[in-house]
Amino acid sequence: MKPAFDIFRKDLLGTAVWMESVQDIETANLRLTELARRSPGEYFVASQETQEIVCETPARYFDLVIKVDLSLNC
Numbered sequence: 001m002k003p004a005f006d007i008f009r010k011d012l013l014g015t016a017v018w019m020e021s022v023q024d025i026e027t028a029n030l031r032l033t034e035l036a037r038r039s040p041g042e043y044f045v046a047s048q049e050t051q052e053i054v055c056e057t058p059a060r061y062f063d064l065v066i067k068v069d070l071s072l073n074c
Contacts, residue, residue: 010042
C-alpha cells in the first residue's frame, strides 16, 4: 500500500522539513505525538492526495515559560 500522508516538522525559520510518510491518519496521529514528545517542536501532517494539512501540533512559542499541552488539532 502506498503511503497517503507525509509528516513534517517546522524548523526555526518556519520551513517545512519532511520527516516520514505513513499509510493512514491513525498512524500519522500516533507518529506526530511520538515525534513531538521525543523532540518538541511544531509538526504537521499533509495529505498526499489533496496537499492540505490535515493535522498539526499546537504552536509552541512559550515553551520556556509555560507547559504546553501536546494534544493534536485534528
